[in-house]
Amino acid sequence: MYKRILITGANGLVGQKLTAIFAEDRSMDLLATARQPATANTSSNFGYTPLDMTSRGDVKELVWNFEPDVIINAGAYTNVDGCEREKEVSWRANVTAVENLVAASRLTGAKLLQISTDYVFDGKSGPYDETAMPNPLSYYGREKLAAENAVRNSGDNWLIVRTMVVYGIAQQVKKNFAIWLSGELSQGRNVRVVDDQFGNPTLADDLSRGIYELVRRGKKGVYNIAGADFISRYDFAVRLAKTFGFDPALISPIKTSDLSQPAPRPLLSGLITLKAQAELGLNFFTADESLRLFKGQYLESASLQNGD
Numbered sequence: 001m002y003k004r005i006l007i008t009g010a011n012g013l014v015g016q017k018l019t020a021i022f023a024e025d026r027s028m029d030l031l032a033t034a035r036q037p038a039t040a041n042t043s044s045n046f047g048y049t050p051l052d053m054t055s056r057g058d059v060k061e062l063v064w065n066f067e068p069d070v071i072i073n074a075g076a077y078t079n080v081d082g083c084e085r086e087k088e089v090s091w092r093a094n095v096t097a098v099e100n101l102v103a104a105s106r107l108t109g110a111k112l113l114q115i116s117t118d119y120v121f122d123g124k125s126g127p128y129d130e131t132a133m134p135n136p137l138s139y140y141g142r143e144k145l146a147a148e149n150a151v152r153n154s155g156d157n158w159l160i161v162r163t164m165v166v167y168g169i170a171q172q173v174k175k176n177f178a179i180w181l182s183g184e185l186s187q188g189r190n191v192r193v194v195d196d197q198f199g200n201p202t203l204a205d206d207l208s209r210g211i212y213e214l215v216r217r218g219k220k221g222v223y224n225i226a227g228a229d230f231i232s233r234y235d236f237a238v239r240l241a242k243t244f245g246f247d248p249a250l251i252s253p254i255k256t257s258d259l260s261q262p263a264p265r266p267l268l269s270g271l272i273t274l275k276a277q278a279e280l281g282l283n284f285f286t287a288d289e290s291l292r293l294f295k296g297q298y299l300e301s302a303s304l305q306n307g308d
């Protein structure tokens with residue numbers, strides 16, 4: 001089935017992975033958009049055009065001209081502590097921009113896919129399925145829930161994909177937990193990692209594969225997509241160290257409260273992915289499977305940077 005796909009926020013970690021997987025499908029016509037010039041390798045498989053999603057006029061014009069069947073929003077202000085400090089700026093990126101996409105999708109009848117987060121939950125009783133009641137603790141979580149609600153109220157042609165602790169390698173993206181940790185441990189530096197935050201670490205490639213299948217199969221509604229293992233951040237860090245052959249003794253467990261972060265974190269979080277697994281016929285990667293793939297990508301990107 002021929003489909004025109006528009007990706008917003010295509011220069012982010014998830015945006016680059018989504019662009020790569022949709023570009024492989026020659027039955028789809030893909031347009032990637034982002035605020036800055038394209039960082040992903042542009043090829044004849046997809047077009048690129050700049051777009052700031054907070055400009056309602058620009059969003060409308062682009063959607064009107066391209067007439068996508070599906071709009072996938074991979075853009076967001078993702079610095080969770082930054083959202084507490086920069087409420088107006090982050091609201092524009094996380095909520096106003098989504099309202100713009102909703103309005104534009106109505107113009108052409110496009111399906112809107114919004115990527116959301118376990119931070120819509122309070123982390124008192126995870127892991128959560130798709131029907132669990134949100135109760136965000138942080139401003140970021142409240143913004144992402146407001147965005148979900150804007151999408152839900154847009155009619156019935158939408159997808160909300162909740163995910164969590166996304167990591168992976170892409171060009172010029174902000175450091176995610178796994179990249180930071182690999183860098184520190186590779187230098188033999190001691191690190192402190194929280195052992196009271198539980199969830200499902202998710203390789204960005206796995207998330208993108210799930211999103212691609214949801215779109216390809218014409219699904220609608222809310223889906224959780226996350227890694228298969230429900231583990232603490234500390235456990236994940238130790239597994240990363242073992243996968244890479246770093247010394248796990250460099251990692252000390254601490255509590256979230258020791259960090260005094262501006263944004264409260266959901267502690268007992270996690271996402272149940274049975275619905276996506278059953279409907280898509282997919283198994284998401286275990287932490288060890290994901291980490292092996294991550295290691296390959298990490299070493300490849302390091303050798304490219306060193307000009308090897």
Ligand SMILES: NC(=O)c1ccc[n+]([C@@H]2O[C@H](COP(=O)([O-])OP(=O)(O)OC[C@H]3O[C@@H](n4cnc5c(N)ncnc54)[C@H](OP(=O)(O)O)[C@@H]3O)[C@@H](O)[C@H]2O)c1
Pocket residue numbers: 008009010011012013014015034035036051052053054073074075076077078093097115116117118163164165166167173174
């Ligand atoms: N990473 C996680 O652990 C995680 C967990 C759960 C859910 N999510 C969700 O997954 C989605 C993708 O996140 P990610 O990890 O790929 O984040 P990311 O690497 O920070 O990418 C976000 C992208 O959004 C872009 N963006 C921000 N404001 C924009 C605007 N006004 N117009 C166009 N683009 C804009 C940013 O561009 P600039 O570089 O120009 O700022 C950046 O490239 C987000 O919805 C996030 O909330 C992420």
